[in-house]
Amino acid sequence: MPEYLSKEEVKQWRSSLEKITLEEYAARLGKVIEEEKRTNDIVDIVLKGNTVMSKADDSSMIRSEKITSIAKKTFEREKEIAQASFSASIKDKKNKTDNKSKATEDAELVLNRSLTDREQLVFDYFAKNRNKIVYAKDLAKLLELPRDYVYKYIKNLRSKIDGDKLQNADNGGYILNV
Numbered sequence: 001m002p003e004y005l006s007k008e009e010v011k012q013w014r015s016s017l018e019k020i021t022l023e024e025y026a027a028r029l030g031k032v033i034e035e036e037k038r039t040n041d042i043v044d045i046v047l048k049g050n051t052v053m054s055k056a057d058d059s060s061m062i063r064s065e066k067i068t069s070i071a072k073k074t075f076e077r078e079k080e081i082a083q084a085s086f087s088a089s090i091k092d093k094k095n096k097t098d099n100k101s102k103a104t105e106d107a108e109l110v111l112n113r114s115l116t117d118r119e120q121l122v123f124d125y126f127a128k129n130r131n132k133i134v135y136a137k138d139l140a141k142l143l144e145l146p147r148d149y150v151y152k153y154i155k156n157l158r159s160k161i162d163g164d165k166l167q168n169a170d171n172g173g174y175i176l177n178v
Contacts, residue, residue, distance in 0.1 A: 002032040015054045109178060110162035118143055119160070126166065126176040133173040 005026050007014075013025045026033050039045065115123060125142055126134055139154070140147040154174060158166050169175050 003030070004034040005029070005031050036039050083141075109165060111160050112162055113160050115157075115160060119153050119156055123157060126157070126174070131169070132174040133169040133175055135173040 005022075009025075009029065009031070010022070013022055016025075022033060029044050078111045121142060122139055125139060136154070139150045143150065143153070154166070165178060166174060166176050
């Protein structure tokens with residue numbers, strides 16, 4: 001039974017500076033190159049060494065180009081929307097004492113960016129209690145979070161509301177002045 005080259009010997013041949021073929025190197029060592037190994041690769045078993053040419057379908061390329069262009073347009077539109085100011089209106093309901101009818105005055109707040117879900121909850125609570133002192137403990141109960149986490153949402157709201165509408169109250173808390 002002939003002795004075959006080991007992987008280590010093949011690595012030595014590759015790293016040598018001498019320009020000889022692998023067959024010549026194996027002959028020097030008195031060994032033989034193992035010509036054919038049994039494969040467990042399913043592709044080789046099925047194709048039995050035959051080459052396969054794959055062809056790219058032009059219609060799939062066109063579809064992917066269409067999807068890419070739609071995605072780019074969507075992204076650009078999303079940028080435009082994000083850059084545009086958002087506005088929120090607050091209804092002011094006051095009771096008149098003479099005939100007890102309710103008059104509504106609309107006040108607009110301009111938001112520089114869109115609000116997250118929790119920021120929206122905080123904003124709605126401020127809008128409902130505007131021109132009144134709102135404490136962090138009340139917002140913590142609303143969001144079901146510890147009080148320390150609420151200050152982040154207040155800070156974010158301040159940065160997103162155009163102007164200085166959300167202010168610190170004198171005795172603690174915050175006031176939305178509209």
